[in-house]
Amino acid sequence: MSLASIDPRSRNTRVNRTVERIRQDFPILSRQVHGKRLAYLDTAASAQKPEQVIEAMNRFQREDYANIHRGVYALSQAATDRFEAARARVARFLNAASADEIVFTRNTTEAINLVAHSWGRKNLKAGDEIVLTELEHHANIVPWQLIRAETGAEIKVVRIHDDGSLDLDHARSLIGPRTKLVAFAHVSNALGTVLPVREVVRLARAVDAAVLIDGSQAVQHMAVDVQALDPDFYVFTGHKLYGPTGIGVLYGKSARLAAMPPYQGGGDMIERVTFERTTFKPAPHRFEAGTPAITEAIGLAAAIDYVEQVGFDWIGPHEDELLADATRRLLAIDGLTLWGTSAQKASVLSFTLEGAHAHDVATILDQQGVAVRAGHHCAHPLMDRLGVVATSRASIGLYNDPVDVEQLVDGVTAVKRILKL
Amino acid sequence: MTDVSDLRDLYQEIVLDHGKHPRNLRKPAEANRIGHGYNAMCGDKIDVYLTIGGDGRISDAAFQGQGCAISTASASIMTETLKGRTEAEAKSLYESVHALCTEEGAVLPDALDDDTADRLMVLAGVRQYPMRVKCATLAWHTMQAAIDGQASEVST
Numbered sequence: 355m356s357l358a359s360i361d362p363r364s365r366n367t368r369v370n371r372t373v374e375r376i377r378q379d380f381p382i383l384s385r386q387v388h389g390k391r392l393a394y395l396d397t398a399a400s401a402q403k404p405e406q407v408i409e410a411m412n413r414f415q416r417e418d419y420a421n422i423h424r425g426v427y428a429l430s431q432a433a434t435d436r437f438e439a440a441r442a443r444v445a446r447f448l449n450a451a452s453a454d455e456i457v458f459t460r461n462t463t464e465a466i467n468l469v470a471h472s473w474g475r476k477n478l479k480a481g482d483e484i485v486l487t488e489l490e491h492h493a494n495i496v497p498w499q500l501i502r503a504e505t506g507a508e509i510k511v512v513r514i515h516d517d518g519s520l521d522l523d524h525a526r527s528l529i530g531p532r533t534k535l536v537a538f539a540h541v542s543n544a545l546g547t548v549l550p551v552r553e554v555v556r557l558a559r560a561v562d563a564a565v566l567i568d569g570s571q572a573v574q575h576m577a578v579d580v581q582a583l584d585p586d587f588y589v590f591t592g593h594k595l596y597g598p599t600g601i602g603v604l605y606g607k608s609a610r611l612a613a614m615p616p617y618q619g620g621g622d623m624i625e626r627v628t629f630e631r632t633t634f635k636p637a638p639h640r641f642e643a644g645t646p647a648i649t650e651a652i653g654l655a656a657a658i659d660y661v662e663q664v665g666f667d668w669i670g671p672h673e674d675e676l677l678a679d680a681t682r683r684l685l686a687i688d689g690l691t692l693w694g695t696s697a698q699k700a701s702v703l704s705f706t707l708e709g710a711h712a713h714d715v716a717t718i719l720d721q722q723g724v725a726v727r728a729g730h731h732c733a734h735p736l737m738d739r740l741g742v743v744a745t746s747r748a749s750i751g752l753y754n755d756p757v758d759v760e761q762l763v764d765g766v767t768a769v770k771r772i773l774k775l
Numbered sequence: 776m777t778d779v780s781d782l783r784d785l786y787q788e789i790v791l792d793h794g795k796h797p798r799n800l801r802k803p804a805e806a807n808r809i810g811h812g813y814n815a816m817c818g819d820k821i822d823v824y825l826t827i828g829g830d831g832r833i834s835d836a837a838f839q840g841q842g843c844a845i846s847t848a849s850a851s852i853m854t855e856t857l858k859g860r861t862e863a864e865a866k867s868l869y870e871s872v873h874a875l876c877t878e879e880g881a882v883l884p885d886a887l888d889d890d891t892a893d894r895l896m897v898l899a900g901v902r903q904y905p906m907r908v909k910c911a912t913l914a915w916h917t918m919q920a921a922i923d924g925q926a927s928e929v930s931t
Contacts, residue, residue: 709795711843713817717785717904730818743818743841772786773844 390723397751480506545694546702597657611637794844810921850914
């Protein structure tokens with residue numbers, strides 16, 4: 355994501371891609387908090403929703419709703435088509451080879467648990483190694499610990515450098531003949547570091563290990579091509595991509611999914627059930643037991659439409675510019691430390707203020723209308739590695755503007771004044 | 776310049792003072808009641824050390840740990856408040872402080888001396904910040920667990 359990547363021709367094809375225009379698509383951004391203009395800087399936790407997503411879900415519920423894969427009546431057939439079209443939309447978004455490689459889940463956490471319980475249980479045994487990184491969110495740690503307890507597999511952790519970038523030399527030394535899986539974040543949720551996906555995938559391929567990439571913090575910032583990156587599994591969640599909660603995605607290579615047993619049993623995932631024996635549908639339906647989040651899948655497809663309409667050729671430079679501006683201005687504040695300063699970085703600013711706890715910072719910022727996340731960011735091991743209890747994290751999305759950055763900087767100045775730092 | 780007057784209730788001078796210069800931040804060797812507290816939301820940890828004498832009164836109260844201004848100040852004020860009180864009085868104070876932090880219009884018992892009451896009243900500032908109530912009450916939960924001899928960590 356550099357300015358050099360802007361293609362001037364594609365810029366001309368879309369009119370009015372300005373942040374002022376984009377902000378109008380997000381109704382919540384016009385509200386006030388504590389009587390102040392809302393500066394929403396917590397998109398990494400959950401993104402706000404554009405009118406286009408809200409309306410697509412609203413219209414479906416009002417006009418077209420029915421259960422899917424069941425009825426022979428027109429409404430059910432149409433709803434099924436919409437749901438499967440959403441799957442195809444996700445496949446195109448990730449450049450998957452086929453819509454059958456897209457499994458809908460509740461969120462990233464469920465997608466990782468699905469792989470851990472289905473693929474992991476079947477393929478891991480005592481002595482095998484799962485390689486993670488120090489940057490991982492708890493969602494990409496705990497499921498593997500559960501599988502470790504069941505299978506006797508071991509977990510190895512790739513270190514990071516002090517700037518939050520991955521120590522590739524350490525990755526090289528850890529990934530070896532016993533490695534069966536390398537699972538890592540595409541972008542760190544706590545620091546924003548963009549991981550060197552191609553290098554890590556290459557290391558994993560060299561020892562024939564499977565690869566899972568947690569794309570929760572990546573898909574909203576950059577175009578992801580799963581055929582180019584070549585992981586076995588790529589997971590993300592809808593609500594961080596300007597879509598609804600309750601819908602997530604597991605991309606899995608066809609051959610991998612075909613060889614995996616069901617994760618949960620129930621309706622919709624079976625071919626034929628008798629009390630003696632049940633046969634299962636092929637992927638992806640084998641992994642979607644019960645009525646899925648139909649409206650949310652349609653909302654996710656609308657969110658993808660929206661994001662691609664804005665375009666990553668606009669989103670990337672826009673967010674980079676705000677990130678650079680915010681970085682420069684925050685670093686000018688005496689006593690402020692920025693965590694995660696890797697050159698390859700998405701628009702996340704994790705910081706601490708000397709003499710102030712992250713929660714005091716966030717409470718005072720909230721009073722100024724600035725919404726940031728404070729705490730451990732579901733990454734205890736990373737916080738331990740950095741030697742901090744908690745940080746405040748401002749994260750930038752496509753709708754943020756320079757006023758948001760200014761409000762953040764003014765807010766931090768107010769924190770210092772109120773806490774007499 | 777943004778208006779910040781509404782925050783003065785929470786970050787009063789006394790809270791900032793105790794937050795920056797906590798009293799009784801130590802681990803007394805003679806402590807005979809110890810509690811471990813943990814706030815899962817923010818990762819704050821606190822250990823509370825009480826020394827209860829033969830007369831059943833708290834002769835020393837101290838704490839260790841790291842936390843936000845609110846939790847540190849609350850712990851610091853608590854240790855100053857507990858000395859000389861019986862276990863029953865300490866537990867009753869916990870109830871009063873909890874009510875003070877959570878209930879609109881809650882008042883402290885008349886029996887408290889003015890100085891103690893003034894110090895505790897500043898904790899009422901968290902009332903308008905529900906997300907921060909646990910910061911203010913963590914030390915008090917932990918103190919109660921220490922008195923009850925609860926060995927395991929208490930979480931708020």
